[in-house]
Amino acid sequence: MNPDEQLVDVLIVDDQELVRGGLRRILRRRDGFAVSECADGDEVPAALAAKRPDIVLMDLRMKRVDGIEATRTLRQRDDAPPVLVLTTFDDDDLLSGALRAGAAGFLLKDSPAEDLIRAVRTVAAGGSWLDPTVTPRVLSAYRSVRPTPAPSGNRLGELTARELEVLELIGRGHLNAEIARALGISEVTVKSHVGHIFGKLGLRDRAAAIVFAFDHGIVAPGQSHS
Template sequence: MLLVDDQELVRSGLRRILRRKDGFHVVAECADGDEVPIAVADHSPDVVVMDLRMKRVDGIEATRALQARDQTPPVLVLTTFDDDELLSGSLRAGAAGFVLKDSPAENLMRAVRTVAEGGACLDPAVTGRVLSTYRKAAFPSGGGTGTPDLLTARERDVLALIGRGRTNAEIATDLGISEVTVKSHIGHIFVKLDLRDRAAAIVYAFDHAIVTPGSLGS
């Protein structure tokens, strides 16, 4: 895991929460967004925990820069800023989720694990507003073009679990199917509903009442 925050005190606090004995390993730290690409290349972290506000290069721009690279790790945004535009901007830049810094330690730990395993995790405290802002910017025509009735019952189950932040492995366990089958269902969902990624799938699930903000990550 790579920690990115311009405050040493914050990084120290994160290290105390994300401990090796709980399955976490901090391989490197960055004090600004412009340090991230080199740190990722040198240390190959499986997840980047990224602050939004930094002096030289902010978290959105640093996330966007990572998405231009091959085999980039997922990014979890961690911020004190309850700002819909900033948080939705992080999703548009390619972040896999966000958690507010005043969230309980358990929520942060779960979010890091979920994102590292390929899932998406959005802080329920601001999810509804942020998804609305994200939808307007990313899907000005109103979102995915397909309707939920295009999905099979199993595909709808998979979409609901994506919306709750489940990883492919967790979806497979929950539904009693293989990860290969889960990936196949996800591919069909994305094609049928014209969705580009998991964040877009969460937006769609939220907009069509397949999942509600309070159930994300639960």
């Protein structure tokens, strides 16, 4: 780790001690991570009061308060950190429920360590991460409960050519800084485009923008994070 690089503070919320231990071994301090832990979803408020993490790595199934309810409660805070759901269950309804609760994305626990590290860094920096192995099915379950705006009408047509380019890159999971480099524009300009996109399409966050991009053919399955 570069001594000048700031640590990414990660709060792990999982009721299995072995899982928490495995995550600690991957998210090491020497690689740029500082880790704290909760053993169940009901411990999250106290953990946030003690130390504000950059990201919460949330299990879905826990004994007292599950990950969806814990995420929903956490995201009601004005200063809420982003949530990345990490689960062994590729249950479409559970994962789409996590998105509806405000999670910035999800990753299966059998994913490679490199994907976990990339996902944590991406979400902590303000991006989204949808595990490509289950994304199409999860999006189908997501939109069955929360339909995205229809592509007909003027909403999609209101986007400029540049805004469509930005939306495509959001759909692929890119951060604002990466979009700026890809398009040769400033990060401030990217933020302005993102705000316009959200406003024109009625989207609340980047996860919803990714869903929209997939639903309307702007990004195809398998293109994310490329």
